Amino acid sequence: MMIQTESLGVQYGSSIAVRDATLSVETGRITAIVGPSGCGKSSFLAALNRMTDLLPDAHVTGRVTIDGTDIHGESSSPHDLRRRVGMIFQKPTPFPMSIRRNIQLALREHGMRERAALEATTERVLRDVGLWDEVCDRLEASALQLSGGQQQRLCMARALALEPQVLLLDEPCSALDPIASERVEALIRELRGRYTMLIVTHNLAQARRLADHVAVFWVRDGAGVIIEQGPAARVFDAPRDPTAAAYLAGVQG
Amino acid sequence: MFGPQAVVAEHFRTVSKTLIWILLCILAPAVGCTPRTKVMHDHQESTTQPASVLSGRLTVTGSSTVAPLVAEIAKRFEARHAGVRIDVQTGGSGKGIADARNGVADIGMASRRLKAGERDLVAHQIAADGVGLIVHRDNRVAELTAAEVVDVFTDRSNNWQEVRGLDLPITVVHKAEGRATLEVFLNHFSLANPQVRADVIVGDNQHGIKTVAGTPGAIGYVSIGAAEAAIAGGVPIRLLPIDGVAATSAQVAAGAYPLTRPLNLVTAGGLSPLARAFVTFCQSEDVHDTVVSQHFVPLAN
Amino acid sequence: MSRRTARIASVRERLTAALIWCVAVVVLGLLGWILVDVIVRGADGWSLSFLVAEPEDAGRAGGIGPIIISTFLVLAVTFAVSVPLSLATAIALTERADRAALDARLVRRCLDVLAAVPSIVLGLFGNAFFCVALGMGYSILAGGLTLACMVLPIMIRTTEQALAAVPDEYRLAAAGLGLNHTSTLFRVLLPAAAPAMAAGIVLGIGRALAETAVLIFTAGYVVRMPESLADSGRVMSVHIYDLAMNVPGGSAQAYTTATVLVVMLLLINTVAVALLRLAGFRHVAGGREA
Numbered sequence: 001m002m003i004q005t006e007s008l009g010v011q012y013g014s015s016i017a018v019r020d021a022t023l024s025v026e027t028g029r030i031t032a033i034v035g036p037s038g039c040g041k042s043s044f045l046a047a048l049n050r051m052t053d054l055l056p057d058a059h060v061t062g063r064v065t066i067d068g069t070d071i072h073g074e075s076s077s078p079h080d081l082r083r084r085v086g087m088i089f090q091k092p093t094p095f096p097m098s099i100r101r102n103i104q105l106a107l108r109e110h111g112m113r114e115r116a117a118l119e120a121t122t123e124r125v126l127r128d129v130g131l132w133d134e135v136c137d138r139l140e141a142s143a144l145q146l147s148g149g150q151q152q153r154l155c156m157a158r159a160l161a162l163e164p165q166v167l168l169l170d171e172p173c174s175a176l177d178p179i180a181s182e183r184v185e186a187l188i189r190e191l192r193g194r195y196t197m198l199i200v201t202h203n204l205a206q207a208r209r210l211a212d213h214v215a216v217f218w219v220r221d222g223a224g225v226i227i228e229q230g231p232a233a234r235v236f237d238a239p240r241d242p243t244a245a246a247y248l249a250g251v252q253g
Numbered sequence: 254m255f256g257p258q259a260v261v262a263e264h265f266r267t268v269s270k271t272l273i274w275i276l277l278c279i280l281a282p283a284v285g286c287t288p289r290t291k292v293m294h295d296h297q298e299s300t301t302q303p304a305s306v307l308s309g310r311l312t313v314t315g316s317s318t319v320a321p322l323v324a325e326i327a328k329r330f331e332a333r334h335a336g337v338r339i340d341v342q343t344g345g346s347g348k349g350i351a352d353a354r355n356g357v358a359d360i361g362m363a364s365r366r367l368k369a370g371e372r373d374l375v376a377h378q379i380a381a382d383g384v385g386l387i388v389h390r391d392n393r394v395a396e397l398t399a400a401e402v403v404d405v406f407t408d409r410s411n412n413w414q415e416v417r418g419l420d421l422p423i424t425v426v427h428k429a430e431g432r433a434t435l436e437v438f439l440n441h442f443s444l445a446n447p448q449v450r451a452d453v454i455v456g457d458n459q460h461g462i463k464t465v466a467g468t469p470g471a472i473g474y475v476s477i478g479a480a481e482a483a484i485a486g487g488v489p490i491r492l493l494p495i496d497g498v499a500a501t502s503a504q505v506a507a508g509a510y511p512l513t514r515p516l517n518l519v520t521a522g523g524l525s526p527l528a529r530a531f532v533t534f535c536q537s538e539d540v541h542d543t544v545v546s547q548h549f550v551p552l553a554n
Numbered sequence: 555m556s557r558r559t560a561r562i563a564s565v566r567e568r569l570t571a572a573l574i575w576c577v578a579v580v581v582l583g584l585l586g587w588i589l590v591d592v593i594v595r596g597a598d599g600w601s602l603s604f605l606v607a608e609p610e611d612a613g614r615a616g617g618i619g620p621i622i623i624s625t626f627l628v629l630a631v632t633f634a635v636s637v638p639l640s641l642a643t644a645i646a647l648t649e650r651a652d653r654a655a656l657d658a659r660l661v662r663r664c665l666d667v668l669a670a671v672p673s674i675v676l677g678l679f680g681n682a683f684f685c686v687a688l689g690m691g692y693s694i695l696a697g698g699l700t701l702a703c704m705v706l707p708i709m710i711r712t713t714e715q716a717l718a719a720v721p722d723e724y725r726l727a728a729a730g731l732g733l734n735h736t737s738t739l740f741r742v743l744l745p746a747a748a749p750a751m752a753a754g755i756v757l758g759i760g761r762a763l764a765e766t767a768v769l770i771f772t773a774g775y776v777v778r779m780p781e782s783l784a785d786s787g788r789v790m791s792v793h794i795y796d797l798a799m800n801v802p803g804g805s806a807q808a809y810t811t812a813t814v815l816v817v818m819l820l821l822i823n824t825v826a827v828a829l830l831r832l833a834g835f836r837h838v839a840g841g842r843e844a
């Protein structure tokens with residue numbers, strides 16, 4: 001068991017976004033999180049690397065352990081946690097600086113100073129995301145000059161540079177055109193096994209293509225809950241929850 | 254693989270951050286200390302030096318009319334006495350008198366006589382400045398009586414026809430409160446400032462000259478030296494005589510022209526040798542050429 | 555009916571466009587007129603020696619060498635103080651959980667009041683506080699510090715707006731990479747906000763260069779070449795004012811000095827842009843094109 005949440009709850013002020021979410025994520029596997037908008041998927045994901053700490057009125061209950069350690073425990077700092085648990089957002093967010101600096105910024109922050117090591121890592125992760133051949137001759141160019149799909153892959157490279165164990169992907173393809181989306185999906189598939197990945201997606205076909213495990217979120221009594229989870233094949237072919245069954249069949253949602 | 258531009262950018266960032274810190278560190282103590290030690294230093298200098306060799310520093314503040322003249326004189330004085338520095342500052346006659354009184358300045362400058370409440374100070378006249386009434390060059394009126402001037406400035410006459418001129422509305426150009434020429438003018442005609450119905454309020458002489466030159470029906474009052482210089486430079490204005498005396502520098506120097514003001518240096522209490530020497534120099538014939546070149550009238554010794 | 559509406563809409567659109575063009579032309583024309591007027595009148599006295607020589611005959615002859623130096627020194631003091639201060643204040647106002655907290659609102663209100671203080675009042679304050687109370691006398695230091703008080707409100711406001719305009723996504727993305735608050739601020743947010751902040755500084759320089767009332771009472775009137783920040787030094791705007799207002803026959807030199815001032819402003823603007831490029835901030839300014 002790599003990531004384990006126990007009765008995880010997220011609330012903003014008095015409104016509850018996620019209630020009682022218990023989920024196990026296996027090492028090296030891809031877990032897809034699906035469900036209609038506003039059912040707490042992003043909130044759930046944000047709780048896993050303590051991005052919820054940044055939202056002033058967000059409050060997290062329950063327990064999250066990664067490799068057995070409680071992420072809210074005394075010994076764990078959010079900065080180290082976020083280095084180990086990378087996050088990719090729906091909207092590509094390269095910083096307004098050069099491609100090279102986008103990747104090396106966090107590396108320096110986490111203690112890598114040697115120029116040779118920095119350059120080697122830059123090349124490695126850009127190759128990993130298939131961007132090296134496209135940008136190797138213009139690493140000094142602004143990252144904002146890249147296309148949307150390239151920007152998203154740069155963001156993934158930036159996260160991979162920190163050698164995380166887990167990648168949280170919050171609708172990584174939904175702001176991209178079909179071809180760029182296809183490339184990012186292919187990239188995720190290539191990274192299977194090397195990283196434990198949780199991906200939120202609205203694209204059920206994509207979830208079916210990618211996921212080893214699936215969790216379906218739904219709003220019940222004004223809060224997001226997990227109504228169905230399990231191995232992808234089982235969830236898609238024989239869902240137990242009738243709402244989930246209808247949603248996955250494309251009737252609802 | 255590491256481009257030169259990246260290196261430059263990196264250095265620029267480090268350098269600029271360091272610079273800011275250094276500047277902060279320098280400025281923080283400088284705010285408190287530097288000038289104060291300097292002032293003390295000067296005092297020591299002026300007390301320990303023998304009186305015959307002039308050295309040290311003087312601060313002269315006050316009238317913005319007198320300041321350009323005194324600054325020129327100070328430059329000449331500094332050239333003759335290597336160890337002397339004279340800083341001339343402006344801010345108006347009022348400030349000159351206040352600064353001289355409370356010791357902020359060694360010498361004040363005022364472009365007016367001292368008032369009754371200022372008898373604790375000593376005025377040292379260095380030149381005279383006549384205040385002359387000016388009208389546009391095309392204005393036909395040759396002279397106004399004192400009563401007519403009062404009528405014009407209090408709006409009892411509002412057209413040049415009423416004072417032997419053309420059918421043209423009168424534009425009264427008045428000075429802003431606090432101007433030395435304003436006080437000279439009001440005193441001479443026994444007017445109180447609120448009585449004056451001004452159409453235009455101007456700051457100083459040049460402003461007044463420009464306004465009158467640009468308005469055919471205007472009348473105003475400025476320094477005669479400034480007006481003469483402007484007329485010589487082709488500006489379309491004309492000086493009106495007062496009580497039958499032509500408004501010229503010569504008449505001011507001769508003491509015949511009534512509407513004049515003294516340009517004074519003002520001091521309080523005991524003068525340092527340096528201050529005394531400078532005041533004497535300002536009143537000497539050595540600086541008459543400078544006085545004339547500033548369009549003022551030197552004193553006949 | 556719909557055709558009619560469409561036609562009216564198109565007429566309105568054209569009218570609006572024409573109006574905008576008219577306004578733009580008027581504004582540009584006015585600016586051009588002022589510039590040409592100043593430069594044409596000032597061009598006569600323009601020479602290299604004018605830039606280095608000392609003024610003679612109350613400024614009617616000679617040049618403005620010491621005055622240019624004093625101006626630069628005053629500006630240096632002003633911005634050495636106001637840039638870090640405004641940066642710190644803007645960060646304190648922006649980079650916090652609650653941007654509308656009481657103390658933040660209070661600080662903003664105070665800054666608005668400070669911005670509305672007429673410069674003559676600020677000049678008298680600077681004279682009383684820096685020159686007299688702190689014993690600096692008429693000095694470049696006192697002038698620069700008073701001027702810093704004057705430009706602080708605009709500089710803080712532009713810096714604050716620049717920081718607030720940085721998308722929150724950058725903050726989240728930076729946190730997602732494990733950057734702490736300080737690194738996020740210095741490595742991500744400030745670089746992203748730098749061009750707008752630079753624009754604020756250039757605006758501040760513009761205001762500072764034009765300021766007369768503040769400096770006549772603080773930096774002073776002395777035209778000697780300054781030897782230190784404790785010396786009094788006349789800045790260009792004061793010189794222009796003095797020549798135009800107190801020195802008969804000084805207006806030609808006033809225009810020449812004004813020309814130098816205008817050219818200097820243009821130069822500072824250009825240099826600021828160039829420096830930003832060199833520092834790698836072109837990534838924001840450049841945008842997506844090229």
Ligand SMILES: Nc1ncnc2c1ncn2[C@@H]1O[C@H](COP(=O)(O)OP(=O)(O)O)[C@@H](O)[C@H]1O
Pocket residue numbers: 012016017036037038039040041042043044055224
């Ligand atoms: N920062 C926030 N502050 C307050 N409420 C929020 C915040 N983020 C999300 N919510 C609310 O929490 C609920 C779940 O949102 P979210 O986790 O973004 O769902 P999803 O990602 O499934 O669309 C929604 O009702 C949303 O309005």
Ligand SMILES: [Mg+2]
Pocket residue numbers: 041042043170
């Ligand atoms: Mg979401």
